[in-house]
Amino acid sequence: MKSRARRIESVLDAVGNTPMVRIPVPSAPDVTVYAKLESANPGGSVKDRAARRMILDALADGRLGRGRTLIDSTSGNTGVAYSMFGAALGIPVELVMPENVSRARKDIAKAFGTKIIFSDPLEGSDGAIRDVRLIVDANKDKYFYPDQYANPSNPQAHYEGTAVEILRDVGDVLTHFVAGVGTSGTMMGTARRLHEHTRKITCVAVQPDSSMHGLEGLKHMESSLVPQIYDPKVPDETMFIRTEDGWDMADALALRGLHVGHSSGANIFAAMKVAERLASEGKPGCIVCIVADRGDRYFAPMKWDKSYVW
Amino acid sequence: MATKVRIPASLRTLTGGKDEVTAAGDTVGALIEDLEKNHPGIKDRLVDEKGVRRFVNLYVGEEDVRFLDGLGTPLKAGDEISIVPAIAGG
Numbered sequence A: 001m002k003s004r005a006r007r008i009e010s011v012l013d014a015v016g017n018t019p020m021v022r023i024p025v026p027s028a029p030d031v032t033v034y035a036k037l038e039s040a041n042p043g044g045s046v047k048d049r050a051a052r053r054m055i056l057d058a059l060a061d062g063r064l065g066r067g068r069t070l071i072d073s074t075s076g077n078t079g080v081a082y083s084m085f086g087a088a089l090g091i092p093v094e095l096v097m098p099e100n101v102s103r104a105r106k107d108i109a110k111a112f113g114t115k116i117i118f119s120d121p122l123e124g125s126d127g128a129i130r131d132v133r134l135i136v137d138a139n140k141d142k143y144f145y146p147d148q149y150a151n152p153s154n155p156q157a158h159y160e161g162t163a164v165e166i167l168r169d170v171g172d173v174l175t176h177f178v179a180g181v182g183t184s185g186t187m188m189g190t191a192r193r194l195h196e197h198t199r200k201i202t203c204v205a206v207q208p209d210s211s212m213h214g215l216e217g218l219k220h221m222e223s224s225l226v227p228q229i230y231d232p233k234v235p236d237e238t239m240f241i242r243t244e245d246g247w248d249m250a251d252a253l254a255l256r257g258l259h260v261g262h263s264s265g266a267n268i269f270a271a272m273k274v275a276e277r278l279a280s281e282g283k284p285g286c287i288v289c290i291v292a293d294r295g296d297r298y299f300a301p302m303k304w305d306k307s308y309v310w
Numbered sequence B: 001m002a003t004k005v006r007i008p009a010s011l012r013t014l015t016g017g018k019d020e021v022t023a024a025g026d027t028v029g030a031l032i033e034d035l036e037k038n039h040p041g042i043k044d045r046l047v048d049e050k051g052v053r054r055f056v057n058l059y060v061g062e063e064d065v066r067f068l069d070g071l072g073t074p075l076k077a078g079d080e081i082s083i084v085p086a087i088a089g090g
Helices: A047-061 A077-089 A102-111 A121-138 A153-170 A185-195 A241-253 A262-280 B007-015 B028-038 B044-045
Strands: A020-023 A031-037 A070-073 A093-098 A115-119 A178-182 A202-208 A238-241 A286-293 B002-006 B018-022 B057-060 B082-083
Touching: A020 A153, A020 B044, A031 A070, A031 A153, A031 A262, A047 A077, A070 A077, A070 A121, A077 A093, A077 A102, A093 A102, A093 A121, A102 A115, A115 A121, A121 B082, A153 A185, A153 A286, A178 A185, A178 A262, A202 A262, A238 A241, A241 A262, A241 B082, A262 A286, A286 B044, B002 B028, B007 B044, B018 B028, B028 B044, B028 B057
Parallel strands: A031 A286, A070 A093, A093 A115, A178 A202, A178 A286, A202 A238, B002 B082
Antiparallel strands: A020 A031, B002 B018, B057 B082
């Protein structure tokens, strides 16, 4: 991955090397918490890393190219990334997403020329996964189906990118890494690399506390189709966060100048809990958590929202 | 009056796997109370002390109850309720 240079040849080279911003936790003065701003990627989310890597690996071994269309199911951010890179590389893109995905993300994907196929909102993202499999099975020659939930290039992007950047940027003081799990690519790849470090680094996964939740992008694994790349043994610990805690944290951080999405609010809430726990045990620490995207991606209303004037 | 309620995948563990159930009530709030009798636990997923939980979307037909009368929204014969979840994962 190239460094954050001022002049680059392609939008693909703008992925990664994201900054980390300090989150003060007054109740834990001996613990430093950093939020790694994956929202600074060119598509606005952490999903740029996985999408870029899945596309480049598939182009390299011939699964993609020769006019093949990339198709996948996505709740949005991966779709934005596929659409952006597809447009940059001349690859047609089709996406299956639940109809209740935020309007902003549908419109962003469409702006890049992507075709969107809607799935039943009541079936959630698992319904979109089932639908894309049916479409691909019926047109095997037309499509390249990266399947972000099962593609090893997804965690590999984090193994070689995110984790390396974190170790480089905070140095040998890192004690904890905190990230939510959706496809689980961020946690699987980053944690594997951090666990290879000589000193113990504790990796904390964040999941919603209930199957019915509002932390868009995260999966409640117990009630979901479990992604093939997800290995529950990789995180050292899983914290189950209430939707309201993630939302309230996102709102509170915005008033301090950091406007993050709801799942990132949950990640930072979890990181602060870890910090407070360390403080209560009288231990110092250094925690890095992931900001997956910005809050403005969730501004746009649902299709039925009548309070919004277009 | 029995009203049809469409249940999202994320709540079907509470409805024995059914994607559609019926419940009685002349308002959305009363209907949720009735749902809770047959499917214990569902009420907490949908409402808190302030009303419909912020991230839960309840529709009567295609209308979000937030823009109707919330839990007080009246129901009439033939109405259909949909519980629409957030999007999970990727």
